[in-house]
Amino acid sequence: MLQLIFRNKCAACFRQFNKIEHLVEHMRTSYHSSHEPSCGICKKHCRSFESLREHVIGPLPKQECKNIFSSRGCKFCLSVFDSPYTLRLHQDRCQLSGVTGLIGRFSNLGIRDNLDHGNYTRGSSGQTVALACKMVGGGSDGSLDLCGRVCLTDEYDNIIFHTYVKPPMPVTNYRYETTGIRPEYLRDAMPQRQVQKKLQDFLCNGEPMWKIRPRAGKARILVGHGLDHDLDSLQIEYPALMIRDTAKYPPLMKTSKLSNSLKYLTQAYLGYDIQSGIQDPFEDCVATMKLYMRMRSQVHKIEPYPLATDPQNRNNFASWRQNELERMSPEQMLDISRSDFYCWCLDRRDT
Template identity: 45%
Template sequence: MFSSNYLGPLSRASCSRTFSAQGCDLCLKLYDSPSSLVKHIEICPLSAPASLGTKILPFAGSVDEKHTTKDAKAIAFNCVMVGGGTDGSLDLCARVCLVDEDEDIIFHTYEITGLTEEHLRNSKSHKEVQDKILEILYNGESARRLMSDSGKARLLVGHDLKHGLDCLRINYPGHLLRDTAKYRPLLKTNLVSHSLKYLTKTYLGYNIQTGEHDPYVDCVSVMRLYKRMRAQDHQVNGIGTPNSDSGFESQKAEELENMTPDELYQLSKSNYKCWCLDSKKAAGPVDF
């Protein structure tokens, strides 16, 4: 059983009542009893990561070799935009941050403008930042093998990734992107994205972006969202396989019209790739 926030309208009112009594609104997991849920709720909300502020890190603008040698499967990305041009309408990326799944910073820089003269003094050029990010993401993989699911290239996690990547003029394969602004279970019912601030409060239990924009806090939050969605434990048969037959194509229009809502629900299939498959792929092949 799942929350209506996760897989859309529930098929039965009894399932909704059960989740209301035994389900966690943050992590969306169902517990054996209301008492088990009460114990879980005490530890489920996460604490907000500490802000970096505007301090310059020891390895700002460079790769932290200690972390990039780890077997990181996914990297979270965030950048701070500033207005450029004579009227401020040009988006420029002023600050870039990458973190791994352990929330360790592996790349952090003040890029293009910096924030003060001190930050600007050691800032990296656009090309240097672009090359470093691609080096981390490619993970030693050749450009020709990026389209393969079995390669070493890392998943890139973020919120509204296209905006940041376009600003840095970086192209990365769509099947390696995990965007919380595009993931179907996190969208509004009209398929419009929520803000990262809303998603963090709703599914992680803390507030972000209450003052200045800190890319590290946003990076950690979007990585936590990805891992929380990836950890969803549910059946995989016919779920989350993109471009799969929805089940309706094999039915005649008259047959569909005579079906009950529950019958239509059982026949339907998701038309997005569920992030739980990322962890299942790492563990071994999944039978559909």
């Protein structure tokens, strides 16, 4: 009986099934892979870091894992270390200082609205930039979001482009309490159409939109939080395959598969606070880029075809292979299972 239970136990999430065909169906729809967050103690796979956090910290953690994690686990990246001493050494690097917020406030002192391609065209393959906007209100009740300020930074928190934006329609609510934007800031600001063209040209980096591809191209990877909203407000089109959105990245989403706020993600996974009082788009750029870099730096098993959508993997769990799959062990089924999302660690391997 114990052997039967072990055979019908998922090697990734440890769910148990009465029949082997139920386990096969679970593997067919779960898309378990090495790219899922996993517990450094019991090796259980979780669909998101929030699920992993619940597993090792609470509110209903696995007690054995919680006991070990409490002394040797990093509450930011959720890694587990050999000793409390190595954990302390790691946390000095893992928890980022809130000084970035102070730097963001200083960025208010200057506007950098000249997008100089000269400094960024060399070695541009695989280059990554972060974008953030702050919205003012339009329409009769001020509820229509209009871009009033935009910032673009590189991987090293250097400001590439930073300007106020003059919307194409009248502003009826400047939302000063959070944006810090006053009417005089937008009176002679750069028109939105001009901002749109500068950003679009910079992101595409000389490549036609139809030719942009994720590997070995010139176009830049764009990082942000809620980028659909930002790009829509600027009326910019950009291929989804070049966008890295921290609001839509499955490992950073809630257990319920809803988005977390950037404020929460920064506090939980970077260890400092943002968006208190008047908000600076530079702060948002820095936070999203650091989240992206943290996710990109993860070390996962290297697979020649890492996605379930790759042609070589489409028949891994085909119904006509049912008998063959039922003869496999849970570990063998996990070995042929592939992810249903693009893990950002793959960006590192492509560069």
